[in-house]
Amino acid sequence: MGKVNTRKLELEKTRQAILTVASELFMSKGFKHTSTREIAEQVQITQPNLYHHFKNKKDLYLAVITQLTDNVRADLEVIVNSELELDQKLFKMIVLLIEKHPTNLFLMLNDMFVEMDPGSHGELYLIFKGTYSDNFAAVFKQETNRKALREGVTVDDAARFVLYNVSSMLSIQQTYQKTSRHEDISLFIDFMLHGITS
Numbered sequence: 001m002g003k004v005n006t007r008k009l010e011l012e013k014t015r016q017a018i019l020t021v022a023s024e025l026f027m028s029k030g031f032k033h034t035s036t037r038e039i040a041e042q043v044q045i046t047q048p049n050l051y052h053h054f055k056n057k058k059d060l061y062l063a064v065i066t067q068l069t070d071n072v073r074a075d076l077e078v079i080v081n082s083e084l085e086l087d088q089k090l091f092k093m094i095v096l097l098i099e100k101h102p103t104n105l106f107l108m109l110n111d112m113f114v115e116m117d118p119g120s121h122g123e124l125y126l127i128f129k130g131t132y133s134d135n136f137a138a139v140f141k142q143e144t145n146r147k148a149l150r151e152g153v154t155v156d157d158a159a160r161f162v163l164y165n166v167s168s169m170l171s172i173q174q175t176y177q178k179t180s181r182h183e184d185i186s187l188f189i190d191f192m193l194h195g196i197t198s
Contacts, residue, residue, distance in 0.1 A: 014043070019067060030111055062120065065124070073131040080138045109128070
């Protein structure tokens with residue numbers, strides 16, 4: 001019985017090490033430029049050992065994305081369900097994505113919908129929607145925030161607009177500026193919610 005548990009723990013430890021290394025490489029280099037050989041070498045296992053845990057690179061990528069988005073979704077939901085005002089919620093959500101998200105969303109979207117086979121697109125879309133789009137939409141669905149939307153702007157329109165702009169901000173932030181500047185984020189939210197002209 002002890003040997004079985006020890007073996008199970010070792011397998012889980014190896015699986016988690018693979019996910020950790022794969023996440024770092026996928027999120028910094030993208031799906032296309034990361035090889036399972038490189039992942040195995042960094043984990044200090046053989047490629048066949050890696051394939052014992054994950055059938056192929058696509059399955060490993062899906063496991064990485066699932067783990068990443070599960071964590072991000074949980075963190076975003078806490079903010080969405082808080083008693084904060086709209087601008088404060090958006091501020092906290094954007095700071096969370098900048099400070100805790102390991103890649104810019106454009107690279108992630110490219111990997112999800114360009115590099116992956118079409119059979120995976122539906123599953124990846126649901127993961128992305130459930131993590132990002134749905135949480136930003138949930139903020140605007142709250143009664144006070146929904147009433148504040150300009151006539152003709154739907155909850156989904158508002159969520160898409162914010163998410164698109166946050167993706168741009170994440171891309172710039174992670175390419176040129178490695179620490180978040182809260183005053184820039186506050187100004188960004190002010191422009192999004194109130195425009196740039198009086």
